[in-house]
Every structure is written in structure tokens, then in C-alpha cells.
Amino acid sequence: MREGSSRGVSGRRNGRPTLEEVAALAGVGRGTVSRVINGSPRVSEQAREAVARAVAELGYVPNQAARALAGSRTDAVALVIPETEARVFSEPYFLDLIRGVSAELAQADKQLLLTLVRTEPERRRFEQYLAAQRVDGVLLASVHGDDPLPDRLARLGLPVVMNGRRSEAEPIDYVDSDNTGAGRAAVAHLVGRGRARIATISGPADMYVARARLGGYRAGLAEAGITPDESLVATGDFTEEGGRLAMRALLERAPGLDAVFAASDVMAAGARGALREAGRRVPEDVALVGVDDSVVARLMDPPLTSVRQPIEEMGRTMTRLLLRKIADGPGAGPAAEEEQPRVLPTELVVRDSS
Amino acid sequence: MREGSSRGVSGRRNGRPTLEEVAALAGVGRGTVSRVINGSPRVSEQAREAVARAVAELGYVPNQAARALAGSRTDAVALVIPETEARVFSEPYFLDLIRGVSAELAQADKQLLLTLVRTEPERRRFEQYLAAQRVDGVLLASVHGDDPLPDRLARLGLPVVMNGRRSEAEPIDYVDSDNTGAGRAAVAHLVGRGRARIATISGPADMYVARARLGGYRAGLAEAGITPDESLVATGDFTEEGGRLAMRALLERAPGLDAVFAASDVMAAGARGALREAGRRVPEDVALVGVDDSVVARLMDPPLTSVRQPIEEMGRTMTRLLLRKIADGPGAGPAAEEEQPRVLPTELVVRDSS
DNA sequence: CAGCGATGTGGGAGCGCTCCCATTCCCTGG
DNA sequence: CCAGGGAATGGGAGCGCTCCCACATCGCTG
Secondary structure (H helix, E strand, C coil), X not given: CCCHHHCCCCCCCCCCCCHHHHHHHHCCCHHHHHHHHCCCCCCCHXXXXXXXXXXXXXXXXXXXXXXXHHHCCCCEEEEEEEHHHHHHCCCHHHHHHHHHHHHHHHHCCCEXXXXXXCCHHHHHHHHHHHHCCCCCEEEECCCCCCCCHHXXXXXXXXXXXXXXXXXXXXXXXXXXXXXXXXXXXXXXXXXXXXXXCEEEXXXXXXXXHHHHHHHHHHHHHHHCCCCCCHHHEEECCCCHHHHHHHHHHHHHHCCCCCEEEXXXXXXXXXXXXXXXXXXXXXXXXXXXXXXXXXXXXHHCCCCXXXXXXXXXXXXXXXXXXXXXXHHHCCCCCCCCCCCCCXXXXXXXXXXXXX | CCCHHHCCCCCCCCCCXXXXXXXXXXXXXXXXXXXXXXXXXXXCHHHHHHHHHHHHHHCCCCCXXXXXXXXXXXXXXEEEEEHHHHHHCCCHXXXXXXXXXXXXXXXXXXXXXXXXXXXXXXXXXXXXXXXXXXXXXXXXXCCCCCCCHHHHHHHCCCCEEEECCCCCCCCCCXXXXXXXXXXXXXXXXXXXXXXXXXXXXXXXXXXXXXXXXXXXXXHHHHHCCCCCCHHHEEECCCCHXXXXXXXXXXXXXXXXXXXXXXXXXXXXXXXXXHHHXXXXXXXXXCEEEEEECCHXXXXXXCCCXXXXXXXXXXXXXXXXHHHHHHHHCCCCCCCCCCCCCCEECCEEECCCCC
């Protein structure tokens, strides 16, 4: 009698209870149930308890679609990974990033919509999704120097936070790791190991991350009072093969080098191959340092000294920043500078290669 | 005049055009627009064109929430990765899987909802999400032998497809790689290389994938007419350290072994370390074969012979299967046996370790 | 030429919420 | 003792779609 008749209001397709039914069972109105569900303070203790009981008894879970429609918010956030540029980073990078984002979103009870866009059509389709108001905000990973997407999204009024930046003066909110510091730390370490002819294998010059690490390398040399030598600078494309080729070029140009700072572990792995070919021992003849501290570094022979980035933490931080922007509502502009650290510190992990 | 007045029907929060407005501009009814949008054949060519023009002019994109609410389907699919068991697989595994799933979903214009569940509370929360009808179906990765989740979901009436199975007689739809074949191929290769005392480092016995690979190893020996020797079988936990310990145990028990089939690349890496400690050369003294063909295999010294799984293809196949189940509607039962291959072939990649 | 099914169409009736206004009730101060 | 103002509440009015029924309209058949 307590419920029964009021329950089967209509021949519902699926048997899930609705807010209305919870209200009936709790003996209150729809509004009150909604308030309880959404944690409004304007509810009596008594009503709150009655509703809680009814929710438990019916196993009520609010219908997300209805919420989104009525409230024009989705409680979902998109993480966009342009797959074309995925190999830029050593392999586990994205999984770590996803892990951080996912954990932080789960905590806030938001959904993660993962979007790998590899082709232009997929990209267009993705913009359609955004237009269909499927997400409250967007996280952008691995943004290239001239990518127009971030600005386009921002202009749409959609909150956006990027992982990494496109240039020094990035107008859009971002979270990055201290790439300059990474280069400096690597060089300082090598200098401390008594190396003097320190080369570097940099990434493509059109990527900020590559320029920053190269800048750190130069700064490190300057701090150690070492005269820079451009023949010690080679460029790779963040792939293993690129690292191998760059290393060969370096050995040819500057056979006297005694250390190499590679801007990624994967390039370091390539470089290691080239060194082996050339009969140079690591670390005896040439010390080697990479960036990322990925599996690759641990598995190399000898294990690679590498500068670790707090990837998962970047994911978490990005997500916090985005959620804050979403909560602040539209027109709030970029988040205040101080609120969150935008550039996270890196850390040198010393192994046997240096 | 053509539109104008009929447009600003209400002081809408956000300026996106609605189906109603498209209908007005096209000079047809709401129903017709809906039919055109959803590709119904019951529309005259003339109406279809008028609607198409109006859609283009207004830049109309259907509101997903409204669609989901009215149509009780979400056009989204969840991929669940239990993070606790993530290390079971070599690192790039999940990214490859995600890649395959994502590509296939994008093609079908569905959204990917990625859910990493690592803790019990997160898991419960996830079940809540499902109850909130946020997805049309679920893809489950890395399912453990006694995981009740698949059955629970299936009982909820939610279409489910798993990656891998829990046992030989898996009642729920799955896509797996030919783990038995992987073991057989590895052993056949080693036999072909003239090895006779072939050991194996298996995974935990409560995981089907481990049992299957071990079964393949045994079958391979039988096919080669080699008498099995249980002292040549050790068990690891799919980690590097586990591989190392297992290898040490094997060397102790069966010093005369001349080859090892490790059930994962990562365990092979651990085994390689133990072999080095023991002064055994690879491949001269002991030939080594792994499974996964991951980065790890390529970077080992010497590069590791490994059995490749078509991970991305598994992701694609799972997704196709799930989409089909969703399209077939509830109560359609498990998909017909023949429609899709459930067990994808593996492939031996020979490198210098054997 | 009436009669019928096939085909195209418009629009009502929801889907299950949130928003917000109106109402009720109770406590305060004058 | 009554006006006035909060606090708690009920419920109407949508949100933008899909579903489906009812209503043309057409070309056939017998």
C-alpha cells in the first residue's frame, strides 16, 4: 500500500524509478527530492531523511540525460589527444595523463570522455560533438605550435585547459612541466660527473617543449661556465630512429663529446644504439641522460638516467583547473594566476648511464 | 521575414538552434526534420533537401541530452579498465586497445567513456553511472577469473563485451587473442632453433590468459615429441621482478635449460636480468621468447623475440561486436557464433634473443 | 468510380529532470 | 494582537528531442 499503486504510473520502457516516484514514496514534492539530491541547504532534516530512505529503498539514480537537458550541463569533460602527435612522447605518457585526469574527475563525480583525433574528419566530428553540448569543458593534450583548435574552443565559450603550451606567451590556461628546468638539471648533473663536452639531441624546433628543453640545456652550460658549441646540438623528431640519426651526426661532427642530453628517453634509446655501433661505452666514454623516466629508461642497458615529469600530477592539476573554470561559469576569464601551479617541477632520476 | 520572428521563440539561455527552428525555416513539421536527421527513408526528396538547407544555414546540431532523454539511448559506450590489474599487461597494451576502440566508435559516431576503476568505491560509483543510463553498452578489459562485474552488468540487460575471458567456457561475449597458439608458436620456434630443454615462466594460475599460454607451451612440446618436465615450469606474476625470481628458480632447479618462453615481455626482461647475473648469454646459452611485442621487446639487449598480439584489432573487434549487440536490441542473447572472429591470431616476431 | 493500401506528413504526448514562482507555515517585532 | 519576513515546500512550465497516431494524398485494383 505504501507504494504500489503510485509506482506503475505508466508503462515505462525500463523499470528504473524516477524522481517522481521517490517523491511519492517519501511523501514530499518533486522539488524537495531534487533539492535533497542536489544537496541544497533549504530542506528540513525530516524531509531529507524521508527522501534518503525512499532513494535507498527504490535504488534511485537520477537520469543523466534528463538532468543534462533540464540543467544544461553534462557533468562530463572531454580529454582530446591528437593521435597524430602521440609518438612525440614516449609511450606511457598518455596513459599516465589519462590516469591523473580520470582520478580527479572520478573524485568530482564527472565523466571522462576520451577523444583520440587522428584525422581531419575525426577532428571536425569532434567539434560537432562539442557543439552538441556533450561536455562542460575540454582538456587538450599535446598541442602543436600552430594548432587553432584551442582558440576556436575558447571562442565558443567552452572552458579549455591544455597540457603543455604552444609558446612562451600562451594565452590559454595550461599546465606544463618545467622543461627548461629539466634541461638545466640534466646538464648540471653531467657537469657534476666531470663531463665537459656535453651534446644535446633536441626535438623539432616548432615545438615549444623542444625549445624549452634546449633552452634549459643552454642555460645549464652557461651556469657551469661552459662555452656553448653549436656543433654539439643536433635535432631529432622524438623518435628512436631520429635519436639514432642525430647521434650519428653528432659523433661525426664532434667526436670528442663525452656526454649527451637527449630530450626524450626514446631518442636516448636511439642514441644508445648509435653509440654502441660506434664502439663507445656508456657511461665510460659517453654519459647519457634522457627525459621522461619511462619504462624505456628502466629497461635500457645500462639503465638510463632521466628527468622525470610528474605526468599523472599534470593530469590532476589540469583537471582541477578545468573544473574550477567550469564552476566559475562563463565569462570568468582565465583563472587567477596564483590559484594553481601551472608549471610543475621535474626531477632527475640517476641511473647507470651517467 | 523568412525566419526572423519565428526564431527567437524564447529567451533561450544559449543561442543554439533547435529542431523546431529548423522545421520553421524549412517550412516543414518537427517530425519531418527528425526523420531527415535520423536518416529515415520515409521522407520525400524535396523535404529532405529543404531540411538539409535549413540545417546548414542555422548550423544546427542536435542536442544530445534531449535525444538521449527522448530516445533512451545515449550513443555512448563505456570502456572499463580495472587499473589494479593494469600492470598485468605490458604498458602500451591499454593505449593500443583504447586506440582500436576509439577508432571504431568514432566511425560509428559514438562516444567513448573511459573509466579507470582502481578502488572498490570507484567501482561502485561506476555501477551507479551505468544505472544512470549514461551508456548503451560496456567494454570490459582485463577481467579477472572471479570478477562478478560482467555477470552483474549482463543481468542488468546492458550489452557487454570483454577483452579476454575468465575461463574456457566463457558465457559472456568476448574477444581474445590466441594465447594457446602463442605458446605453441614460441615453442615450435625454439625447437626449430635446435633447443630441447625449453622452460617457461607462466603467469598466475587463476588467470585464464596465463593458463592458455601455458597450455600452448605444453601442446608445443607434445607436438615436437618432447617429454614434458615440470621442473621446467615456473610461475611469475607478469611483473619484471616476478620474471627475475622465476628465472632464478628455474636456473636452480634445471641448470641445463637452453631456452625460456616467458608469458610476457616484461617477465622476459626480468628473466634476462637473472640470466645475466648467472652469466648465461642470450641467445648463445639460453634462447628467450616473450609475449606482447611491446616496446620492451624492441629495447631489450639483445632485442627480444616475441609473440605479437593484435591489440588494436582486438579493440576494434570488441567494439564492433558491442555495437552489433546494441543495435540488435535487448533480449537478442549472445551474438551469433560465426559473425565475428572471437579469437584473433597471434604472430611470432623473431629478433636476436633466439 | 468507389475502395484500399502505401506513402508522406504534422504535431501531441511524453522522456525525467531543474528552475522558479506561489503558497504555506512559523517566528519575530511593533 | 497583527503585520512582516524568512524558511520550507509543492508543483507548473519548460529543456529539445523521439515516438507514434492521425490525417492527408496518391495511384492502383476490381
